[in-house]
Amino acid sequence: MKRPWWSSRDWEPKVIKLPEADGTLTSYEPNASPRVFTPDDSPFAKRSPLATAHVLGDPLAANEPFGPPMGPPPPQPIDWEASMAYRRHLWAHGYTLAEALDTAHRGMGLDWPTSVELIRHSAAEARAVGGRMAVAITTDQLDPFSPASVKDVRLAYEQQLEVVEAAGATAIIMCSPQLAAATQDPADYAELYGALLRQCSKPAILHWITSVWDPRHTGYWGQMDVDSAYGALLAIVRDNIDKVDGVKVALLPAEQQVQMRRLLPEGVRFYTSDTDRYPELFAGDEQGFSDGLTPVFDPIAPLAAEALRALDRGDTAHGRQLLDSTVPLCAHLFEGPGRSTFFFKTGLVFLGWLGGHSAHTRMVWGEQSARSVPHLATAYRLADGLGLFADPALAEQRMKTYLATHGIAQ
DSSP: OOOOTTOSTTOOOOOEEEEOTTSOEEEEOOOSSOOOOOOOOSOOSSOOEEEEOOOOBOTTSOOOTTSOOSSSOOSOOBOHHHHHHHHHHHHHTTOEEEESSGGGTBTTTBOHHHHHHHHHHHHHHHHHHTOEEEEEEOOTTSOTTSOOOHHHHHHHHHHHHHHHHHTTOEEEEOOOHHHHHHOOOHHHHHHHHHHHHHHOSSOEEEEEEOTTTOGGGTTGGGOSSHHHHHHHHHHHHHHTGGGEEEEEEESOOHHHHHHHHHHSOTTOEEEEOOSSSHHHHHHOBTTBOOEEEETTHHHHHHHHHHHHHHHHTTOHHHHHHHHHHHHHHHHHHTOSGGGOOTTHHHHHHHHHHHTTSOSOOOOGGGGGGSSOHHHHHHHHHHHHHTTOOSOHHHHHHHHHHHHHHTTOOO
């Protein structure tokens, strides 16, 4: 993207009046010394960071706020080039792209047919740049208001797995609300998951969102309490050990995640999506560490990559210092019920625009307006303070433009 005239080496930061949540304005002087990150697309030595990535809506499409448009959806609701550009940014820093999850609006604007388009676009980009990719499968092509049998669920999973296999990606097998409604028999879960894993050409990730976050998953794995359910999940892992890369369990306290991590068979990874205690989970302890399948990598990608590589080479102090510095930003972006509000994507897209990764902030369902002006202003200040904007002049000008359109004169 060509930089405008005001993005120059002679730029000097000028004070910005940023709105606060209490209605006041605070003077802020932008960071004139951004961090310099050297892209490194080589695999990480020990840790496996999977970065979920946001999508940009097509500004010429009928993406209506907070719900599907009336009538048939438009054929191109996504700005493919802008969305792929951010994925190339993540690959450039060594991440494996975790595609078609909630950060990409899966189930919140992207139905299964559109998700297939997204997967195929990302697969083509991955082949072009040598990027690694993992893709979520579930059963969201089934009618959520009609009962489904276990057989229906299996066929839906297999249809999605076929797309993932064609993309050459690792499968992330997510929970199926239809399966939870169809059976409470642990044997049904074991048979279905075993059948899916046997069809995977690469070891897969088993992704479990507990009923604490999604009540539709009550009784998942055929058990009502979390500990018994995790025991049933572990049995599936052990029975298919050569087909399981790792497991992800959310949302749980960090201490409970560590306990679960220690119960896994050797060689099976535990992926966290924690949005506030991820530094200690990534750093780990004498008994191991957690890997990441998480949206926190999206806004802090270069800095987090540097931190994880420091952890991989045993420089725990430096890795922790870098990761700890990002917690205020991530805590802010993900604030809300359960620390993971549905609207965290608004902040990710906004920061991507400020950072020059896209030319606009248009989102699927018009969600670019789902966060307040003070919230986004604080996100800018925190990200700028970390030196995350490679071009701070561009970020400053875009922030001032955004504020001006909301009546905040400078």
